[in-house]
Amino acid sequence: MISKIVSKEEAAESIQDGMVIGTSGGDASAFPKAFFSALAKRADKGERFQIQLLTSGPIAEEIDGTLTQKGLISRRLGQQSSTILRKAVNQRKVIFIDLPSGMFPMKVREGRFGRLDVAVLEAMAITEDGFIVPSTAVLDGPSHVQVAEKIIIELNYAYPPEMEGIHDIYIPEPHPYRKPIPLIHVMDRIGLPYIIVDPEKIIAIIESDQIYSGENSIVMDKESLQVGRHVINFLQKEVEKGSFTKALLPLELGLGNMAEAIMHELLQSDLGPLEIYTAVIGDGILDLMDAGKVRGMSASGLYFSTKGFERFWRDLKKYKDLILLRPVEIADCSEVILRLGVIAINGALEVDIYGHVNSSHIQGSQVITGIGGSVEFAQNSLLSIFILPSSRNDGKISSIVPMATHVDHTEHAVDVIATEQGVADLRGLDPIERASQIIEKCAHPDFRTYLRGYLKQAKKENFGHEPHILREAFSLHLNLIEKGTMKG
Amino acid sequence: MISKIVSKEEAAESIQDGMVIGTSGGDASAFPKAFFSALAKRADKGERFQIQLLTSGPIAEEIDGTLTQKGLISRRLGQQSSTILRKAVNQRKVIFIDLPSGMFPMKVREGRFGRLDVAVLEAMAITEDGFIVPSTAVLDGPSHVQVAEKIIIELNYAYPPEMEGIHDIYIPEPHPYRKPIPLIHVMDRIGLPYIIVDPEKIIAIIESDQIYSGENSIVMDKESLQVGRHVINFLQKEVEKGSFTKALLPLELGLGNMAEAIMHELLQSDLGPLEIYTAVIGDGILDLMDAGKVRGMSASGLYFSTKGFERFWRDLKKYKDLILLRPVEIADCSEVILRLGVIAINGALEVDIYGHVNSSHIQGSQVITGIGGSVEFAQNSLLSIFILPSSRNDGKISSIVPMATHVDHTEHAVDVIATEQGVADLRGLDPIERASQIIEKCAHPDFRTYLRGYLKQAKKENFGHEPHILREAFSLHLNLIEKGTMKG
Numbered sequence: 001m002i003s004k005i006v007s008k009e010e011a012a013e014s015i016q017d018g019m020v021i022g023t024s025g026g027d028a029s030a031f032p033k034a035f036f037s038a039l040a041k042r043a044d045k046g047e048r049f050q051i052q053l054l055t056s057g058p059i060a061e062e063i064d065g066t067l068t069q070k071g072l073i074s075r076r077l078g079q080q081s082s083t084i085l086r087k088a089v090n091q092r093k094v095i096f097i098d099l100p101s102g103m104f105p106m107k108v109r110e111g112r113f114g115r116l117d118v119a120v121l122e123a124m125a126i127t128e129d130g131f132i133v134p135s136t137a138v139l140d141g142p143s144h145v146q147v148a149e150k151i152i153i154e155l156n157y158a159y160p161p162e163m164e165g166i167h168d169i170y171i172p173e174p175h176p177y178r179k180p181i182p183l184i185h186v187m188d189r190i191g192l193p194y195i196i197v198d199p200e201k202i203i204a205i206i207e208s209d210q211i212y213s214g215e216n217s218i219v220m221d222k223e224s225l226q227v228g229r230h231v232i233n234f235l236q237k238e239v240e241k242g243s244f245t246k247a248l249l250p251l252e253l254g255l256g257n258m259a260e261a262i263m264h265e266l267l268q269s270d271l272g273p274l275e276i277y278t279a280v281i282g283d284g285i286l287d288l289m290d291a292g293k294v295r296g297m298s299a300s301g302l303y304f305s306t307k308g309f310e311r312f313w314r315d316l317k318k319y320k321d322l323i324l325l326r327p328v329e330i331a332d333c334s335e336v337i338l339r340l341g342v343i344a345i346n347g348a349l350e351v352d353i354y355g356h357v358n359s360s361h362i363q364g365s366q367v368i369t370g371i372g373g374s375v376e377f378a379q380n381s382l383l384s385i386f387i388l389p390s391s392r393n394d395g396k397i398s399s400i401v402p403m404a405t406h407v408d409h410t411e412h413a414v415d416v417i418a419t420e421q422g423v424a425d426l427r428g429l430d431p432i433e434r435a436s437q438i439i440e441k442c443a444h445p446d447f448r449t450y451l452r453g454y455l456k457q458a459k460k461e462n463f464g465h466e467p468h469i470l471r472e473a474f475s476l477h478l479n480l481i482e483k484g485t486m487k488g
Numbered sequence: 489m490i491s492k493i494v495s496k497e498e499a500a501e502s503i504q505d506g507m508v509i510g511t512s513g514g515d516a517s518a519f520p521k522a523f524f525s526a527l528a529k530r531a532d533k534g535e536r537f538q539i540q541l542l543t544s545g546p547i548a549e550e551i552d553g554t555l556t557q558k559g560l561i562s563r564r565l566g567q568q569s570s571t572i573l574r575k576a577v578n579q580r581k582v583i584f585i586d587l588p589s590g591m592f593p594m595k596v597r598e599g600r601f602g603r604l605d606v607a608v609l610e611a612m613a614i615t616e617d618g619f620i621v622p623s624t625a626v627l628d629g630p631s632h633v634q635v636a637e638k639i640i641i642e643l644n645y646a647y648p649p650e651m652e653g654i655h656d657i658y659i660p661e662p663h664p665y666r667k668p669i670p671l672i673h674v675m676d677r678i679g680l681p682y683i684i685v686d687p688e689k690i691i692a693i694i695e696s697d698q699i700y701s702g703e704n705s706i707v708m709d710k711e712s713l714q715v716g717r718h719v720i721n722f723l724q725k726e727v728e729k730g731s732f733t734k735a736l737l738p739l740e741l742g743l744g745n746m747a748e749a750i751m752h753e754l755l756q757s758d759l760g761p762l763e764i765y766t767a768v769i770g771d772g773i774l775d776l777m778d779a780g781k782v783r784g785m786s787a788s789g790l791y792f793s794t795k796g797f798e799r800f801w802r803d804l805k806k807y808k809d810l811i812l813l814r815p816v817e818i819a820d821c822s823e824v825i826l827r828l829g830v831i832a833i834n835g836a837l838e839v840d841i842y843g844h845v846n847s848s849h850i851q852g853s854q855v856i857t858g859i860g861g862s863v864e865f866a867q868n869s870l871l872s873i874f875i876l877p878s879s880r881n882d883g884k885i886s887s888i889v890p891m892a893t894h895v896d897h898t899e900h901a902v903d904v905i906a907t908e909q910g911v912a913d914l915r916g917l918d919p920i921e922r923a924s925q926i927i928e929k930c931a932h933p934d935f936r937t938y939l940r941g942y943l944k945q946a947k948k949e950n951f952g953h954e955p956h957i958l959r960e961a962f963s964l965h966l967n968l969i970e971k972g973t974m975k976g
Contacts, residue, residue: 075918089953095918096953100867100900110731110870113916175737175829175870180668243598249663334868335823341663356895364891364961365952375900379588379867380822382598382663403852405958407844407895412588412863428601430563430583464853465577465584470893470962470969473852477958 001126004205011152011204012038017049019117022108022148024141026057026280026301027081028214030134032122032154034206036063043070050074054108054116056101056328057139057280057301058082058369060212068094077113078104078140079370090366098360098370101279102332105143109174119148121195122208124159130199131192134167135159136309137280137301139328142169142195151201156208162316165193168298168324183336186250186275187296187324216283216305218260226420227387228261231345232269234385234416234423239271246270247295250277252337252344252377255303258387260284262345267291277342279331279373283308289322290315298324300331332373337380344381346374348388348409350399351417351442353435353451354466355426357386357409363477364405371408378413390419390444396485398447400438402454403473411466417442431466432459446487450476489614492693499640499692500526505537507605510596510636512629514545514768514789515569515743516702518622520610520642522694524551531558538562542596542604544589544816545627545768545789546570546857548700556582565601566592566628567858578854586848586858589767590820593631597662607636609683610696612647618687619680622655623647624797625768625789627816630657630683639689644696650804653681656786656812671824674738674763675784675812704771704793706748714908715875716749719833720757722873722904722911727759734758735783738765740825740832740865743791746875748772750833755779765830767819767861771796777810778803786812788819820861825868832869834862836876836897838887839905839930841923841939842954843914845874845897851965852893859896866901878907878932884973888931890942891961899954905930919954920947934975938964 012035015021025031042049053073058064058081065084067073073085075095080086089096099107108116121141125133134141135156145151170191172178182190220228239246251274253259263284266272276285276297283304288294302325304312312319330336337344349368350358357378358364360371378384386409388399399419411431417424417438424437432455439451454475458467476486500523503509513519530537541561546552546569553572555561561573563583568574577584587595596604609629613621622629623644633639658679660666670678708716727734739762741747751772754760764773764785771792776782790813792800800807818824825832837856838846845866846852848859866872874897876887887907899919905912905926912925920943927939942963946955964974 090951092920092947092953095921097916097918098900103868106870107915172827175732178827178829179672180670180823180827182668184667244663334826335668338822339660339666339668341666361952361954363950363952364956364958365946365950365954367953371900375867375898379863380591382594405956406954408898408900410863410896410898412586412859412896427595428585430585432580433583458853459580462851462853463578464849464851465580465855466849466853466894468852468893470852470965474958474961481958 001130001205004202005207006204008034008038008206011035011206012042014203015039015051015118020052020054020114021118021120022054022116022144023120024055024057024137024139024144025059025122026137026139027303028060028212029301029303030122030137031059031063032120033212034208035120035152035154036067040066040070040072043072054078054113055140056104057137079372081369096367098367100371100375101328101373102334102376105140105327105329109143109147116144116148118150118152119144120152121145122154122156124156124163126153126155127194130202131194131196133164133194138167138325139300142171142327143329145195145197146171148201150203151197152204153202154206154208158209158211160313160316163320166320166323166325167193168326169195170330171327181330181333181335186277186298186340189324211309213304213306213309216307218257218282220257220261220264223389223420224257224261227258227418228265230418230423231262231385231387232265235271236269247272248274248343249382250275250340250342252278252342253281254347255280255282256347258347263288266293277340279328286311289319294322296322298326298331300326300328332376334376334380337377341382342377343383344377345385345387346377348386350401350404351386351388351438352401352404353438353455354431355411355414355434355438356404356407357414358404358406359408361406375408378409383415384413385416385418386414387418390421390442395444395446396487397480398444398476398486400443400447400451401476402451403468405474405477489618489693492690493695494692496522496526496694499523499694500530502691503527503539503606508540508542508602509606509608510542510604510632511608512543512545512625512627512632513547513610514625514627515791516548516700517789517791518610518625519547519551520608521700522696523608523640523642524555528554528558528560531560542566542601543628544592545625567860569857584855586855588859588863589816589861590822590864593628593815593817597631597635604632604636606638606640607632608640609633610642610644612644612651614641614643615682618690619682619684621652621682626655626813627788630659630815631817633683633685634659636689638691639685640692641690642694642696646697646699648801648804651808654808654811654813655681656814657683658818659815669818669821669823674765674786674828677812699797701792701794701797704795706745706770708745708749708752711877711908712745712749715746715906716753718906718911719750719873719875720753723759724757735760736762737829737831737870738763740766740830741769742835743768743770744835746835751776755781765828767816774799777807782810784810786814786819788814788816820864822864822868825865829870830865831871832865833873833875834865836874838889838892839874839876839926840889840892841926841943842919843899843902843922843926844892844895845902846892846894847896849894863896866897871903872901873904873906874902875906878909878930883932883934884975885968886932886935886964886974888926888935888939889964890939891956893962893965
């Protein structure tokens with residue numbers, strides 16, 4: 001293996017125009033930084049080439065953004081969170097294909113996106129047999145290396161060796177030989193603590209020693225905390241009704257202000273000790289673990305801030321006992337989510353009066369990040385909760401609208417909606433009943449009159465089980481385009 | 489058990505106003521006809537009462553329609569196919585809740601729709617221990633009896649006793665004790681050949697001796713056969729590419745002209761011998777079985793015509809070896825569909841240029857049947873194909889539209905679209921690429937110019953990854969309302 005160690009520049013030279021590259025890692029965690037920075041430098045020297053880049057985790061601005069600026073990405077598959085890449089995608093300068101994360105690796109293996117030329121992964125260690133120990137995120141790396149023609153490893157010495165063993169790598173068999181995924185409880189170890197690769201495929205190993213991370217940009221404002229409180233109150237009432245115990249059922253949480261606010265409110269509550277079954281998680285989980293409120297957590301990536309990672313390294317032994325890091329294909333797997341009876345909490349961009357959720361496209365057109373694992377969770381969870389603020393842009397935009405301009409989650413995958421205004425429990429309700437709940441409990445008061453009027457008029461004009469006035473359905477959105485506000 | 493035999497009138501007397509009744513059976517197959525006809529007669533005598541009726545299979549007009557006409561249904565959950573009920577639902581005289589069939593039984597057990605007072609099931613036999621052998625459909629019966637307070641059995645002597653053993657009844661454990669569903673191959677027997685019930689709960693057994701069925705209303709017109717041919721050609725090309733062997737992967741098919749046309753074309757093709765993993769199936773499967781083209785079929789209900797059932801009884805021994813009838817929760821289960829790598833073929837009402845599918849609501853408002861198991865199949869299959877005619881109503885309505893007026897399946901759950909015009913293979917494409925494929929390959933030529941114009945204008949006006957012109961998105965639909973046609 002030592003003979004394969006090369007400089008990052010040398011490794012980057014192996015990439016040719018038109019190649020399909022699969023990588024892994026997310027945001028500020030576990031992505032092969034040295035390799036991609038060296039790749040970007042080739043453009044600075046005047047070289048012209050483009051790659052197709054596949055990765056389900058939204059990787060950091062410094063990769064997606066830099067490569068985009070230099071014109072190096074022709075096609076990007078998976079989620080993205082880079083402002084620069086997003087702009088290019090929405091200007092259609094970069095082709096972007098958004099995919100449910102749980103199914104994405106399987107579809108890559110199946111060859112749906114053509115041949116995968118190179119897989120580039122960060123590793124905290126390589127075993128004597130040439131197997132790879134990933135770092136703070138697993139995501140689609142273990143799948144990519146199965147089908148990639150060649151593998152480049154960025155070996156990062158900065159991770160404490162004690163982290164080894166935190167990973168649980170399992171990739172389902174190909175069809176028609178696929179077996180049940182043997183995961184019955186969140187903390188069941190079903191795989192190996194490293195990724196098996198064909199050592200012959202490893203063409204380069206780059207050495208690196210920096211843990212990148214980012215500032216904690218979370219601001220738990222009043223609104224987020226109110227949403228958090230509403231969700232926790234709702235769960236507490238479910239406990240009182242006997243739906244589940246105080247330990248709840250395995251919980252899915254995402255990233256961002258509202259997910260952090262929910263963790264903050266969980267900390268104050270008498271709920272727990274919890275099991276977490278989620279794709280990625282932020283700093284808040286450390287508080288919950290410190291408070292003894294977590295029995296175990298399965299995730300595909302730790303997306304901590306610099307301070308969060310400092311805490312994590314400091315008490316690694318404690319945290320490691322509570323965490324298993326798995327491939328995104330398992331973290332977001334329909335089969336496992338259905339079996340565990342997950343309580344799924346996902347963010348939304350807008351929700352319509354009948355409960356359809358848009359979580360990806362502004363005005364139905366401009367993509368934000370992508371849908372990630374939210375589809376698998378919303379469809380297969382025992383309880384599917386969506387959270388969002390009732391309004392945005394200083395109250396100019398209502399998040400509750402007559403008809404969603406893009407649908408990522410249909411009415412059938414949405415049980416509960418929470419905004420800072422309140423909670424709409426949609427279970428067992430028909431469309432008209434749902435509409436009343438959503439308008440009265442979740443919409444911002446400034447828009448309730450309009451929404452009530454739309455519902456009333458739709459019922460009057462249009463025979464139908466889920467009545468819509470098609471000429472009016474997007475009036476709020478058109479008002480926003482014309483007047484800069486949905487009001488009036 | 490003999491002591492529990494009562495007249496159908498007596499059994500019907502046990503139903504009180506406001507009760508929640510769960511039943512099972514579908515269309516013209518395996519529904520408790522005698523019981524519901526006796527229940528309807530109570531209304532003829534001037535009695536006033538209403539029930540809530542839960543069943544995932546669309547039961548026959550003679551139940552859903554008759555009960556609706558007599559004002560006996562306040563709330564109906566699951567799919568429906570009755571013209572009379574549908575009208576009442578769309579006039580909002582009966583509350584209707586449509587639900588994905590695979591998740592529906594679990595949600596009923598969970599108590600989401602309140603207490604289930606009575607389960608009413610047809611049986612072809614009752615064992616000595618009081619266990620129930622269902623007849624030609626299983627659907628949600630085995631789940632209903634688990635949670636119902638009381639059970640009424642309609643024992644139908646008309647079925648040949650040799651059918652016993654065709655059933656494979658397995659209901660997953662409740663959360664958090666749920667285990668992997670041990671189904672690895674389509675024909676794996678994972679359960680029991682009868683439904684276990686608590687004999688104490690059985691309050692009445694009604695005797696019956698008529699097998700109801702219906703005429704085969706299937707008309708395989710030129711258009712359906714063209715769709716069928718396109719789908720089979722597409723699958724044959726996939727075989728040539730090495731995606732799977734001639735035996736394909738387990739196939740899901742629905743009901744109706746196009747599903748029958750696909751079976752007809754399969755018969756002519758060199759594909760097979762096939763495995764079928766589907767919820768319900770029509771007469772065409774018998775031709776495929778007769779031709780030795782089926783290795784095995786898992787279904788939840790046989791929805792044959794009278795002639796189809798006559799064939800089925802005549803060669804029961806042969807067919808029985810090839811069929812397992814399972815609860816709808818297994819037939820439509822995400823976990824199993826994902827594991828088997830199903831090729832799912834589902835019908836659609838309209839499809840938009842970016843690949844979102846409306847399979848349930850005309851003009852976004854009026855529900856047709858419901859979504860059944862299509863959600864679980866589209867989301868979790870290895871290959872998700874949607875079929876529809878490119879136009880309807882003598883060419884006045886385009887099935888390909890700029891934006892779907894209701895979304896049941898998002899762009900991420902749709903791999904292939906086939907109309908009589910051709911096949912759009914959307915795998916690995918971004919929204920703009922998908923739009924071109926759908927317009928050029930699937931849309932009716934009469935509407936292509938309009939759709940191309942919409943796409944061109946949307947790209948021009950609106951920065952966005954999936955550009956829409958919200959003020960124009962439903963122009964075709966509005967034209968239809970105003971002028972009776974989408975043309976012009």
